Amino acid sequence: MLRPTLVATALLALLTPSHCWWRNGHLITARIAYDHLLTTNPSIIAKAEHMLAGLSVFTTFEGDYPFVECATFADEIKDEGFEDQSHWHYVDTPLFAEGYSAQVYPEIYNVTWSISEMVTYLSKAQSPQNDPSVSRKLGEGFNLRLLIHYVGDVHQPLHTVSRYSKEHPQNDQGGNLFELQEMEEQIDELHALWDSVVTTFSHDIIPPFSPQDWLYIGQASANITSLYPLTSFPDIDAPHTEWAKEGYELARDYVYAGIVEGGMPSEEYLEQGKRVAWRQLAKGGYRLASLLEKMWTHKQQETVFLN
Numbered sequence: 001m002l003r004p005t006l007v008a009t010a011l012l013a014l015l016t017p018s019h020c021w022w023r024n025g026h027l028i029t030a031r032i033a034y035d036h037l038l039t040t041n042p043s044i045i046a047k048a049e050h051m052l053a054g055l056s057v058f059t060t061f062e063g064d065y066p067f068v069e070c071a072t073f074a075d076e077i078k079d080e081g082f083e084d085q086s087h088w089h090y091v092d093t094p095l096f097a098e099g100y101s102a103q104v105y106p107e108i109y110n111v112t113w114s115i116s117e118m119v120t121y122l123s124k125a126q127s128p129q130n131d132p133s134v135s136r137k138l139g140e141g142f143n144l145r146l147l148i149h150y151v152g153d154v155h156q157p158l159h160t161v162s163r164y165s166k167e168h169p170q171n172d173q174g175g176n177l178f179e180l181q182e183m184e185e186q187i188d189e190l191h192a193l194w195d196s197v198v199t200t201f202s203h204d205i206i207p208p209f210s211p212q213d214w215l216y217i218g219q220a221s222a223n224i225t226s227l228y229p230l231t232s233f234p235d236i237d238a239p240h241t242e243w244a245k246e247g248y249e250l251a252r253d254y255v256y257a258g259i260v261e262g263g264m265p266s267e268e269y270l271e272q273g274k275r276v277a278w279r280q281l282a283k284g285g286y287r288l289a290s291l292l293e294k295m296w297t298h299k300q301q302e303t304v305f306l307n
């Protein structure tokens, strides 16, 4: 890739503040859900893939592994100009630097809201009466792709806060404006550091997957779940309205702790950050699996609907 000039980089950063794990974080989250469902409830994967097929002609990112490959769809369409849903990826809960405060109003169209919307839509066996303009098939394909992405996003702690301080009285845009010395290409601010899973998965795989890509994402997921198995989480079933609060606490206690703006993160910070980020990927994956199961298993009519 050509290296843009400094000015171009600055402009690019202004125009497109990043608001997501980079691709790998999303692909790994979806893969953890996929591998889990494959052993516990494979009919959920079949149902999801059936729904995803509805919109697949409109994406070039999906091949043989749509459940996982589609995890980046919500970012791909944002990059193509579908900006309307950009604020559905995060929630800016205010986090105040010590000794600083400001009046901040809630933003109702945030990631907690968007997950609720997608779950409501996808839980219904019929199209909502008030929306005849979108066919059920396209609606399901769209909502499920976004849901798989947003469940990943809400587990990136910097998607759940924005920090207000003397340096950033208008907030730091979820760490996007919290500059660091450049550690690796594109890792020169706090949000990017966390999007790269604290540098551990900074080289993005771009779907559709080759068999090697599938293997790599599978190994990454297995490495993470062997350290953080489902049994290590007592709170997987916490309602999704609570998930962002956990992110807020992690941001306060780990993401912004022990790091100085304009500086270079210490080894200790990176080690601890990696543990927090890996744990969040595992949690996001298990929760995605559990959410889909809850949405789709208990209803009798689903069998009818599938046929």
Ligand SMILES: *[C@@H]1O[C@H](CO)[C@@H](O)[C@H](O)[C@H]1NC(C)=O
Pocket: 091, 092, 093, 094, 105, 106, 107, 108, 109, 110, 111, 112, 113
């Ligand atoms: C996020 O959205 C929900 C639902 O619209 C709302 O109740 C909540 O106040 C919002 N949170 C923030 C921090 O803006």
Ligand SMILES: *[C@@H]1O[C@H](CO)[C@@H](O)[C@H](O)[C@H]1NC(C)=O
Pocket: 216, 217, 219, 220, 223
């Ligand atoms: C998984 O862990 C093994 C053993 O530590 C390591 O060799 C491998 O590179 C890891 N794979 C990924 C994709 O993280």
